Amino acid sequence: MLILRTLLFGPAxxxxxxxxxxxxxxxxxxxxxxxxxxxxxxxxxxxxxxxxWEPAGKDLKREFxxxxxxxxxxxxxxxxxxxxxxxxxxxxxxxxxxxxx
Amino acid sequence: MRWRRRKAREQDFDRELRTHLxxxxxxxxxxxxxxxxxxxxxxxMFGNVTMLKEDLRDVWRFGWLDRIxxxxxxxxxxxxxxxxxxxxxxxTLALGIGATTATFSVVDSVLLHPLPYPNADRLVVVWERLxxxxxxxxxxxxxxxxxxxxxGSRSFEQLAPATWATGGHIVTGAGPARNVxxxxxxxxxxxxxxxxxxxxxxxxxxxxxxxxxxVLSHRFWSQAFGGQRDVTGGHISLDEDVCTIAGVMPQGxxxxxxxxxxxxxxxxxxxxxxxxxxxxxxxxxxxxPGVSIESAQRELEALRRNExxxxxxGMERSAVVYPLAEQFAYLTxxxxxxxxxxxxxxxxxxxxxxxVNLANLMLVRCLARQRELAVRAAxxxxxxxxxxxxxxxxxxxxxxxxxxxxxxLAEGAVHYFRVFNPIEMPPGNPVTxxxxxxxxxxxxxxxxxxxxxxxxxxxxxxVDPMDALKVGGRGASLGPRAGTFSRILAAAxxxxxxxxxxxxxxxxxxxxxxxxxxxxFRTDHAFTIPIQLxxxxxxxxxxxxxxxxxxxxxxxxxxxxxxxxxxxxxPLNNSRFGSNTLVTEGRPxxxxxxxxxxxxxxITPGYFRVMRVPIKxxxxxxxxxxxxxxxxxIVNEALIHKYFPNEDxxxxxxxxxxxxxxxxxxxxxxxxxxxxxxxxxxEMNWDEIPLVFRPMAQRPPSSATLVVRTADGQKQIxxxxxREIRALDASVPVGDLETMDEQLSxxxxxxxxxxxxxxxxxxxxxxxxxxxxxGVLAQSTAQRTxxxxxxxxxxxxxxxxxxxxxxxxxxxTSAGLAAGLIIAFASTRLLASLLYGVRAxxxxxxxxVSFVLLLVALVAICAPAWRAARVNPMVALRxx
Numbered sequence: 001m002l003i004l005r006t007l008l009f010g011p012a013x014x015x016x017x018x019x020x021x022x023x024x025x026x027x028x029x030x031x032x033x034x035x036x037x038x039x040x041x042x043x044x045x046x047x048x049x050x051x052x053w054e055p056a057g058k059d060l061k062r063e064f065x066x067x068x069x070x071x072x073x074x075x076x077x078x079x080x081x082x083x084x085x086x087x088x089x090x091x092x093x094x095x096x097x098x099x100x101x
Numbered sequence: 102m103r104w105r106r107r108k109a110r111e112q113d114f115d116r117e118l119r120t121h122l123x124x125x126x127x128x129x130x131x132x133x134x135x136x137x138x139x140x141x142x143x144x145x146m147f148g149n150v151t152m153l154k155e156d157l158r159d160v161w162r163f164g165w166l167d168r169i170x171x172x173x174x175x176x177x178x179x180x181x182x183x184x185x186x187x188x189x190x191x192x193t194l195a196l197g198i199g200a201t202t203a204t205f206s207v208v209d210s211v212l213l214h215p216l217p218y219p220n221a222d223r224l225v226v227v228w229e230r231l232x233x234x235x236x237x238x239x240x241x242x243x244x245x246x247x248x249x250x251x252x253g254s255r256s257f258e259q260l261a262p263a264t265w266a267t268g269g270h271i272v273t274g275a276g277p278a279r280n281v282x283x284x285x286x287x288x289x290x291x292x293x294x295x296x297x298x299x300x301x302x303x304x305x306x307x308x309x310x311x312x313x314x315x316v317l318s319h320r321f322w323s324q325a326f327g328g329q330r331d332v333t334g335g336h337i338s339l340d341e342d343v344c345t346i347a348g349v350m351p352q353g354x355x356x357x358x359x360x361x362x363x364x365x366x367x368x369x370x371x372x373x374x375x376x377x378x379x380x381x382x383x384x385x386x387x388x389x390p391g392v393s394i395e396s397a398q399r400e401l402e403a404l405r406r407n408e409x410x411x412x413x414x415g416m417e418r419s420a421v422v423y424p425l426a427e428q429f430a431y432l433t434x435x436x437x438x439x440x441x442x443x444x445x446x447x448x449x450x451x452x453x454x455x456x457v458n459l460a461n462l463m464l465v466r467c468l469a470r471q472r473e474l475a476v477r478a479a480x481x482x483x484x485x486x487x488x489x490x491x492x493x494x495x496x497x498x499x500x501x502x503x504x505x506x507x508x509x510l511a512e513g514a515v516h517y518f519r520v521f522n523p524i525e526m527p528p529g530n531p532v533t534x535x536x537x538x539x540x541x542x543x544x545x546x547x548x549x550x551x552x553x554x555x556x557x558x559x560x561x562x563x564v565d566p567m568d569a570l571k572v573g574g575r576g577a578s579l580g581p582r583a584g585t586f587s588r589i590l591a592a593a594x595x596x597x598x599x600x601x602x603x604x605x606x607x608x609x610x611x612x613x614x615x616x617x618x619x620x621x622f623r624t625d626h627a628f629t630i631p632i633q634l635x636x637x638x639x640x641x642x643x644x645x646x647x648x649x650x651x652x653x654x655x656x657x658x659x660x661x662x663x664x665x666x667x668x669x670x671x672p673l674n675n676s677r678f679g680s681n682t683l684v685t686e687g688r689p690x691x692x693x694x695x696x697x698x699x700x701x702x703x704i705t706p707g708y709f710r711v712m713r714v715p716i717k718x719x720x721x722x723x724x725x726x727x728x729x730x731x732x733x734x735i736v737n738e739a740l741i742h743k744y745f746p747n748e749d750x751x752x753x754x755x756x757x758x759x760x761x762x763x764x765x766x767x768x769x770x771x772x773x774x775x776x777x778x779x780x781x782x783x784e785m786n787w788d789e790i791p792l793v794f795r796p797m798a799q800r801p802p803s804s805a806t807l808v809v810r811t812a813d814g815q816k817q818i819x820x821x822x823x824r825e826i827r828a829l830d831a832s833v834p835v836g837d838l839e840t841m842d843e844q845l846s847x848x849x850x851x852x853x854x855x856x857x858x859x860x861x862x863x864x865x866x867x868x869x870x871x872x873x874x875x876g877v878l879a880q881s882t883a884q885r886t887x888x889x890x891x892x893x894x895x896x897x898x899x900x901x902x903x904x905x906x907x908x909x910x911x912x913x914t915s916a917g918l919a920a921g922l923i924i925a926f927a928s929t930r931l932l933a934s935l936l937y938g939v940r941a942x943x944x945x946x947x948x949x950v951s952f953v954l955l956l957v958a959l960v961a962i963c964a965p966a967w968r969a970a971r972v973n974p975m976v977a978l979r980x981x
Contacts, residue, residue: 014117015124033121034148037114038156053116065117 003039004069004077007049013064014040040067048073114157122147172494179495186466187499189872190459194503194549196865197455199510202534202542204441204448204858206515209537210530211441216426217353217529219295220387223258224425225394227384227401232417233694238435238782239421241266241381244373246405246420247287250384253404256397257386261289262367265358266381269804271635271834272362274338276325277827280633280834281362283315283339285373285382288366291316293387294356301333301348304366313344314366319352321362339365341637355528357429385425398422414693429527436784436935437527440855443932447604447862450597452545454866457597458873459553461590463496465880467557489558496554497547504546508534511542524854560586588913591870591877595917595954596924598866602950603925605863607936608856610946611785614938616849618787621776622672623713624841626663626814629671630822631836633804638832643728645801648830649705655825656809663812666707667797667805670700672778673844674806677702679790683744686754686766699740700790701757703797703805709773711810719751719771722796732799734767739775740791757793767795779848785937808841816840855935867957875961878910882969894974903970910962918951 006012006020017040018033043049050070053063069077122143129139144150180187215221228239229246247262254260262285269280291303298316308314315337317325326332336343344365367373373380388397401420412418423431430437512534519532526532632652639645649667656665670676679698682691706722709715717738726733734755741750754766773794777787797805811818819838826835846853882889889902929941939946 013120015121018121033125033146034118034150034153037118037153041157062120064120065113 003036003043003067004048004073004080007067007069007073008077011054011066011068013066015064017067043073046072048076111154111158114154118147118150118153169494172491173498175491176495176498180498183466186462190462190499191502191506193455193458193462193869193872194500195506195510196869197452198500198504198507198542198545198549199514200507200862200865201448201452201545202507202511202538203514203518204445205541206511206532206534206538207518208441208445209535209541210532211430211437211527213537214530214535216429217355221426222424223388223390224294225386225388225397225422226425226428227386228421228423229418230421232419234696240418242384242420244367244377244380244382246409247382247384248377249404249408250401250420253408254397254400256388256392256400258389259289259293260384260386261287261293262373262382262384263287263290263356263364264373264380264382265361267373269633270339270365271633271832272325272337272339273832274336278635278832278834280631280836281321282358282360283363283365284361285367285371286364290364290385293385296350296354298348299351300330301346303348305347308345308347308366309368311345312368312370313339313342314347314368315339315344315363316347317349317363318361319350319354322349340635357432357528359528386422394422394424426527426529429529433525433527434784434851435782436851437524439934440851443604443935444855444858444862447601447859450601451862451865451869452549454594454597454869454873456549456552457590457594458869458876459496459499459549460556461587461873461876463492463553463557464560464587464590465876467492467560468880468884489555492558493550493554496558497550500546500550500553503549504542508539508542511538524850556586556590587877587880591873592913592917592920594866594870594873595914595958596921598863598870599918599921599950599954600925600928601859601863601866602954603922603929603947604932605856605859606946606950607929607932607939607941607943608852608859610939610943611935611937612849612852612856615785615787615852616845618777618938620672620787621714621774624673624845626810626812627711627841628809628811628816628818628838629674629841629844630807630809630819630838631804632667632807632826633834633836635832636803639803642801645803646728646798648833649797649801649805651829652807652826653705653707655829656807656822659818659821659825661811661813661815661818663810664707664711665807665809666705666711667807668704668708669702669802669805671806671808671841671844672776673841673848675779675781677778677788677790677792678780679788681757681793683740683791683793684756684758685744686756698743698791699757699793701793701795703795703800703802705797708794708808711808712776713810714776715774717772717774719769721771722794722798726796727798730799732765732767733770733796735771735773735794736769737773737775737792737794739789740793741772743791755793767793784851785935814840852935852937867954870954871957871961874910874914874958875964877913878906878962879965879968881909882906882965885969886972889969889972890974890976893972899970902972903966906966906969907959907962910958910966914955914958914962918954922947922951 003017003021006017006024012020014036015033018036021036040049040051044051044067048070049067051065051067054066055063122140125143125146126136126139129142130136134142147153216224218224227242227250229242230239231237241264242262244262247260251260264285265282267285268282270283272279272281286304288304288306288309291297297303299319301316303316304314317332322328322332325337332346333348335346337346338344373382386397388394398420401422405420427438434440515532515534634645634648639648653665653667656662677700679696679700681699681701682695682697683699684690704722706726709721716735719735722733722735736750736755745753750769750772753769755769756764756766773792775789776792778790780786780788807822809818809822816838822838823835826833892902893899926942933941
């Protein structure tokens with residue numbers, strides 16, 4: 001869910017996603033970075049995100065595995081968000097920081 | 102291909118994780134850490150790489166199929182490590198599933214599979230029930246009733262008469278003269294069943310004007326015409342008639358009775374239509390869709406009530422309608438349905454015992470494996486669900502192997518059943534391992550896996566891994582109640598098997614009594630050959646009497662023949678019915694409603710000698726008793742007991758009335774011993790019918806059976822007798838020779854089959870229960886080795902330990918036994934109609950089977966008890 005949301009802003013690789021989640025949740029969700037990957041792969045398997053090895057924007061020598069949202073993933077996100085919106089408190093704050101401020 | 106893809110994916114993981122770590126490390130370095138520390142920090146932040154890779158692999162694995170494959174591979178590996186356990190488990194299941202599947206194939210054939218006709222579920226047969234004795238099996242309808250129903254009924258799409266009550270017809274012109282069953286049927290008979298001829302055609306309306314028309318059975322056609330297809334349109338001589346052959350039925354076409362050689366159209370000038378009141382026919386019908394059997398029966402009954410104002414006194418009757426399939430089974434064996442149900446019930450008990458056995462075996466194995474399971478569950482993080490799945494797939498693998506072996510067993514049993522024909526089966530559906538049966542076996546495999554896998558799986562998943570590992574796998578158990586639980590399972594096996602044993606005991610005792618009761622005659626060394634005289638050439642009684650006399654004197658010239666005689670009926674071929682009413686000179690006539698109970702038969706003088714029936718008083722028939730001399734009779738003791746209990750009976754005058762009354766008074770000249778005879782509809786019974794024997798010279802029948810006693814009992818005598826009778830008159834058909842022992846074993850076939858099969862099931866049950874008992878006790882004593890060591894170190898001797906274990910086992914057995922006796926007591930009542938000479942509650946049977954069970958239990962208990970008693974305390978304690 002969080003991953004899909006992160007990818008809404010554009011393709012990202014694993015490390016970026018991890019950092020982003022860490023930042024947006026204001027370190028509330030302290031997870032091991034490693035545990036991100038099974039989740040990523042699961043989403044990939046479901047066809048909600050697609051993965052591709054691409055050179056990084058500024059550093060052409062290095063390739064990262066970029067994940068991007070697929071059409072199915074976008075739909076899934078909409079579905080999930082409507083579900084999640086009904087939830088309250090901390091979760092809402094994490095999900096919609098802009099609306100709150 | 103697959104593994105290469107997998108390898109590529111692994112490399113992909115590696116690369117992805119590496120880039121992540123590098124980035125993280127770079128980031129850390131910017132905060133001022135040394136490269137070394139940064140790398141470590143990144144690692145720490147990241148978590149366990151090996152476990153992660155494992156997780157990623159799980160994500161990409163081929164879902165459940167791959168996991169099952171893994172489970173199965175693991176299970177196979179486990180089984181290979183424990184071949185003894187595996188063999189016992191597969192063997193147990195193979196027996197249980199094999200026996201159940203084989204029995205089910207019979208259930209399918211007799212009870213489930215529709216008859217091989219279109220709309221078979223709407224086919225019915227209409228009989229009539231005599232009001233004076235509704236408990237008796239129903240009887241044929243009169244042809245007159247059929248005509249009434251045919252013209253008035255709206256419940257049926259089609260209605261047709263067919264009968265086997267007319268007896269045999271003599272076929273000439275196709276090989277030697279022979280007596281065959283030609284069933285008179287209505288023109289709608291084949292359309293009613295919805296079957297076509299294989300070639301030629303079945304009956305048409307215009308055949309009714311043509312005289313005699315027949316349709317041949319495939320079997321008769323290939324025997325008599327050797328498979329020539331140009332027979333249709335040709336002719337065949339049946340008695341005095343020449344009949345047109347319309348067609349030949351396909352090989353697979355079957356109807357009751359199976360012996361029918363041909364079907365013969367009932368035409369307006371046939372005997373049946375000329376005397377419809379007295380013609381006996383069965384009426385077969387196809388109900389209109391949506392019409393129930395009950396409403397059809399009411400309609401037929403009302404029609405009959407309207408037309409037939411009054412039945413003759415004593416012959417009041419009413420219509421009864423039955424499903425055809427049910428009646429086929431009933432006519433083949435009145436107890437067939439019950440037998441099949443009883444045996445199927447019994448075999449499900451066996452299967453249940455096998456399941457419980459396997460469940461217990463697996464439970465015991467889980468105990469032994471609990472360290473391994475705990476390690477897998479906790480340390481390697483398999484999780485509980487995974488563990489249950491693992492045990493279930495082990496059970497499924499075992500049950501699949503067991504089912505495969507069981508199928509082979511069932512296939513063998515069905516093959517045996519079809520080749521050796523231990524009992525006659527209804528026409529229509531041969532017993533086969535068909536798709537339904539295969540599906541049933543597959544369902545059994547699944548069911549056994551669930552039953553026998555789920556119990557230990559749920560138990561095992563409750564193990565606390567910490568406990569199991571802490572105490573070193575000893576002393577701990579699968580939950581505090583696992584031991585108790587497996588003991589309850591063992592007791593349940595005892596319960597189930599005692600029920601089967603009791604049932605088997607009762608049936609075996611019944612068949613023993615049935616077979617060992619003195620019959621009043623001897624069956625060994627005796628042969629029977631039915632003979633039919635052509636009615637048209639033996640019109641005069643004196644001609645018939647002369648034939649029988651001449652045939653006997655020819656038979657006497659065959660060297661091995663000790664004695665020979667003709668008789669109109671024999672005790673073992675279902676031909677003796679008490680269908681006459683006795684009248685006595687000087688006594689009032691019995692009321693018309695009185696039940697007929699006396700059978701009349703004609704014999705030649707040698708009958709009693711051939712049959713070894715003793716003469717109790719008076720004299721035998723001899724040459725004085727001729728056509729024109731005083732009409733005489735010999736009666737049996739059963740008749741004397743019933744009608745002349747305290748009187749002098751020699752010289753009394755008696756007569757016979759209904760259905761045949763020739764008005765003559767017979768003088769009793771002798772009394773013979775009572776022969777027990779068999780009534781088809783009362784299988785578990787020997788009838789003692791009052792008999793009136795008359796000399797054949799005075800009452801020569803048109804058909805009779807030659808009975809011969811020989812010195813050596815060799816069957817070759819048949820050919821010699823056939824030769825002699827052919828030489829006397831080649832137009833007389835001679836039937837097939839049978840030994841009287843064969844007839845006896847056919848009479849006993851159903852009871853014996855039931856007893857043997859149920860006995861086998863009970864034996865299996867006993868074996869499995871014994872194994873179960875042994876397994877549980879062996880396990881519990883092995884667990885308590887240390888305790889026994891302590892006990893012995895503290896002064897108990899080996900006898901104390903022995904009695905401790907034996908007592909434990911016996912408590913288990915007795916509890917199971919007590920519960921089983923209660924269940925058996927309630928359920929054996931169902932067997933009442935299958936018993937002879939023994940009551941369902943006979944205490945001797947109950948003590949007997951309890952004794953057998955206790956004996957087996959004792960053997961199963963003593964082995965582990967003995968081992969426990971020989972525990973060396975030093976070894977047992979040091980073992981820790």
